[in-house]
Amino acid sequence: EQEEERGEGGGGGGEVTMETTSCPVYCICRKPDINCFMIGCDSCTEWYHGNCVGVSERAAKAIRVWFCPSCRDRDPALEIKYRQRKNKQGESGKDDKTDGDDSSTPQSKLDRRRGSQIKRSARMCGECDACLRTEDCGQCDFCKDMKKFGGPNKIRQKCRMRQCEVRARVRVLLHLCFCPEEEEEAQSDLLRKKAVKVKHVKRRDKKPEKKEIKLRRHKVKQRHRERVRHSERAGEGGAKDVGGAVKQCLGPSCIEPARSNSKYCSEECGMKLAANRIYEILPQRIQQWQQSPCIAEEMGRRQLERIRKEQQAARLRLTLMEKRFHDLETIIANAKQQQVQQHEEVAEGDGDDTDLQIFCVSCSHPVNPKVALRHMERCYAKYESQTSFGSMYPTRIEGATRLFCDVYNPQSKTYCKRLQVLCPEHSRDPKVPADEVCGCPLVRDVFELTGDFCRVSKRKCNKHYCWEKLRRAEVDLERVRVWYKLDELFEQERNLRAAMTNRAGLLALMLHQTIQHDPITTDLRSSKDR
Template sequence: MACRVQVWQRPWMSDTEECLDPALKKQAVNVKKMEHLKKKVERKKKKQQKWKPMEKWKQPEQMDAKDPAPLQQCLGPGCVYPTRPGSKYCSDACGMKLAADRIYEILPQRIQQWKNSPCIAEEHGKKMLERIHREQQDTQAYLKEMERHFHELEAIILRGKQQAVYNDEEKSEDGGDSSRLQIFCVSCGQSTNMRVALRHMERCFAKYECKSSFGSLYPTCIEGTTRLFCDKYDPQTKRYCKRLQVLCPEHSKDPKVPDDEVCGCPLVHNVFELTDNFCHLPKRLCNHHYCWEKLRRAEVDLQRIRGLQKLEELNMQEHKVRTAMMNRAGLVALMLHQTVQHDPLTSDLRSKVDS
């Protein structure tokens, strides 16, 4: 009795695939891959042919007659070539030529309208320029006055140094019980004697001032001025010191006072009224006028700096106003904006509130 042998087949395989050799199967897979790559290359070629350069689009005979979407004509004046993809012109030269023709056609009318109808902003700008010019003249006169005070102060200091020294006036200037009075220092808060309070406060201020720095990347260059900023270059921070030169405790130290140097401070009456008298005490012993030359010079220099800052602010304001006035009547503003004059008999287009 013969035995029946059952052969189980996979449902996804055909009879021919079962009989193929594994080498033949691998060869068939490679052939399919090659066909797939050929199809990809053909698709890329078709895409490149659609986006041709401008030189090829300009030749009508090279265009495909079967193309159902014809290109539009360039908007340039007198141009007969088709447009570039995504543009209204065949080249940049055609676009610039059309823009120039529009400017020549529209701009003269806009300029005539600008001249016929007054502009409120233009009138306000002229008034602001007049005000700025007056303030600039006042500031320049103030700077000249401060420069005069600067030279007068130097002359007073020179006269004071030429005075004779009187050691007998030390007792009358000190006062009776001034050695017992105490005052607190405004910098460190410690109590100190009234006689040496000014010296102590000045040294404390210099000590704390050296801990902070005021610098800039560029040195000061102001024409016609002398002795304003320290401008000492620091190689570590790579900046120039911007303290007042007479008050900079970091880069300028007070010279040693000799024994025979007079104080020379000009004396005043009723706080503000100057007299022709000077302090004849030795400078190292005078506690009432400690560092008076440095403080007077710093006061004058500070006023000069404030005047220069005011003049710089006025120059910036003038530049802004002039720039706004130039842009208001510029090419772009005249081409983009237009004022419609409904009444030809009225030249003033400003709205007036009925009284």
């Protein structure tokens, strides 16, 4: 075997192209080696490019002895010899076979082919419709298992329409009539022993044979079970009666024979019979439906009325929250127009106790009560920004403004679903000017508004820190709750309407029926439900 790939580095190839006078030339093209596949002649020992002589690198792997075209022209006795492929069923210990043994391999293949043809001819008579059929039906269970029809290919059986019924029936009759009971028991026992030996070789070597007595008890039951199974398969195989006559199609006014494993000759006959049944049964069912009132239908109407009332109340609640939203924006705008008063700042700072300390609810650090609210708000924002709440779709609510953050995150491919005014990730508090007033509305007895505003500078007011953000978040959270309630009510209404529509549909009327034992009494409800 003389074949080689000339590819030993890029640097050497550059030197070859630069100094063509000192490099040897090869092949019929009389050119130097250019880092391509080459094959050598076993007669003249000359090297040739694979592209020039029409031999690829993959084809050269199967060549044992190769001669160039010029040598073959000079000596016609020279022939290219190829390697023989290894037999897949051969064992590793049979490598030292002679050439005489190789010559007998085709004969064994022919014998195996003849044996398979004899077995195949024994399974087919060649005269019935199943043997003469050349195409699969594509509708039986064996066809649906095939790969070409999209099946998993687990059963691996021929189409039922192409299975010879004559040979199959004769083989079953011969087996049942002429096989003695003793031979049948011996065969089943032998097959069982072989299966046990093959599947449990290691286990049978260690344990004594004590299960033979138990197996003999169940011979009669197992033989009866196998006969029942064979009879069921024979009944599934074709659409024939016990006497061998072909079954007639059950389609209306159809005289064609039924298909194998079916009651009809085609799908059209089955659809016609189903349509006739619908035309025959459906009018009577519709009349019964109209005569007797349906309790489920009345309960559905009551639930629908209740859902509509809840929807109306939710819409009124949403309108009220929208009004609160606009009123809050008006209060914030009026508060920003107030002027800062210095004496209120002094009065606020005089009453604080500098020795008292409280602990932060987020970080547990001791802080002065004067700056506790500011510190807790910053701690909350810091810990809250470490988690994210997102959805794959943005929020689209008509007429709703400033609800969710909805900032897109390209890494997780989600939209932020925090409240816009409280999102610490994507919204930061604006820088407060030095002359901006706090403007928080003052109250009396917690809930009663006095009409005045806090005149302390916003930077120095620790009592009303971030009051605009908290008031806006309170209103927005209530608006979101109302929108969720409306969405839930809309879903309930849709499901209820779908159930009421399907209750009087074709499938429900054909499958369900209310039996009236008394033909005079049409209302089957109790006096309490009426």
